[in-house]
Amino acid sequence: MQLLEELITIDHQADTPIYLQITNAFIHNIRLGRLRKGLKLPGSREVADLLRINRMTMVAAYDELQAQGWIEMAPRRGTFIKKDLPILSPKRIDAVQHAFTIPGKPLFPLDERKIIPVSASEFPEAGKIIFNDGFPDSRLAPVEELIRSMRSFAKLSVHKKYLMYGGAQGTGLLRETLAEFLSDTRGLPITPGNILITRGAQMGIYLAASIVLDPGDPIIVGEPGYSGANLTFIQLGARIHSVPVDEDGINIDAVEKLCRSKKIRMVYVIPHHHNPTTVTLTPERRIRLLELSVKYKFAIIEDDYDYDFHYSSKPMMPMASLDRHGTVIYIGTLTKTLAPAIRIGFMVAPESFIRQATSLRKALDTQGDSLIENAIAGLYKDGVITRHIKKSVRLYKERRDHLCRLLQEELGRHVSFRTPEGGMSVWTQFPHTDMVKLSRAAYGKGLIIRDGTEYDTPTRKYNSVRLGFASLNFKEQEQAVDIIKRLV
Ligand SMILES: Cc1ncc(COP(=O)(O)O)c(C=O)c1O
Known part of the structure; x- marks a missing residue:
């Protein structure tokens, strides 16, 4: 079976033992369908000769493949790729396969009032500027230090x-x-x-x-x-x-x-x-x-x-x-x-x-x-966390001041806000703006800004949003405010 010689390459310098390299190569080719289910394989001596390896290495590879459920060795009949492959065909629970899709609602009672929509993924969208709710600038996070600290513990x-x-x-x-x-x-x-x-x-x-x-x-x-x-x-x-x-x-x-x-x-x-x-x-x-x-x-x-x-x-x-x-x-x-x-x-x-x-x-x-x-x-x-807090506070204070200046100078007539003493956002009211429309239009211009409806109650409409300043540098803030200015 010349094919095996083409499908299996052995790296004698690799750390992985040769019998495992052969095992993995067999599994890979079975998965890709190059070695079909039910195929009769040559005996271990023949494969060993083809691959120019010790026969016992090939015996070990076949043993491993059998243990993992990829091949079966039938006495006197030979070695075969199994028809029921381990991962590809999980066992059915019932004998008959009924065509169905999972129902939208379970049969048992569910309190529908508690189904409050939450986004499946809120990862920031690439290429958009985001006025988030007041989150830190993840670009500053001391990730390297954290990984180093984990590594030294793990070692x-x-x-x-x-x-x-x-x-x-x-x-x-x-x-x-x-x-x-x-x-x-x-x-x-x-x-x-x-x-x-x-x-x-x-x-x-x-x-x-x-x-x-x-x-x-x-x-x-x-x-x-x-x-x-x-x-x-x-x-x-x-x-x-x-x-x-x-x-x-x-x-x-x-x-x-x-x-x-x-x-x-x-x-x-x-x-x-x-x-x-x-x-x-x-x-x-x-x-x-x-x-x-x-x-x-x-x-x-x-x-x-x-x-x-x-x-x-x-x-x-x-x-x-x-x-x-x-x-x-x-x-x-x-x-x-x-x-x-x-x-x-x-x-x-x-x-x-x-x-x-x-x-x-x-x-x-x-x-x-x-x-x-x-x-x-x-x-x-x-002291990494203390230093990080000091550095972030200094930077966020500048970013807060910059955003408040921009809001005042560029959007003065359209917004009302107080400079916050702390936190990472400015609670900003847009008294004359339809925030739902603004939010939609801003999206089209590359800015994500909430519409503030989450704060409304049946008796009060706030028409306000939190403008997170901590995660936007000066330039990003200027671009964001400019988009709002063109829309309001
Ligand atoms: C007031 C308040 N409490 C709690 C949380 C949740 O924080 P965490 O991400 O640590 O769960 C937030 C998140 O923004 C928050 O604004």
């Missing part, structure tokens, strides 16, 4: 254990490092036992709300508010009560009023830079909210997703740093500090709450990626 044999199953709470090394960092920089009086590592802030919000809320339980959120958190509360079947947000943050009188009439179980706040309006909850309101949480025994989710990015003065310490009674569940994340796809976040809470959250996290997602967690701990210890 040490003592760290191979981190490739096995570990704890659902997150690696001890990252929790110890974070406990120190958060106590030094945010005044949180905590130990590693108070920390659960999550996949970003969103998982923290979901775990915290799942533990506290039963279906039908009332929760208070600010309006306009963060749709990602509302999505969680809707999925959990909670009853959402909205209170207004003004320039001092959420209205605490409205919170108190609701507490008097309902058994409020949870209040969700983003005190540092409220999403979407970027306002900071004042110290007076923070203290009042904490007092109310003690009086009415509700839990506070303090979502501090962009703590690192404050430009005007010193950032305000989290409410959790004042929580003597254990009512605050503090949520943080590195997805804004480093990059959204580096899915490391954390929850800080009383130890028993963290234990329950850990158990729920395990039920949802066995554990995090320990190697990445330890690599991140390495970045904290080496």
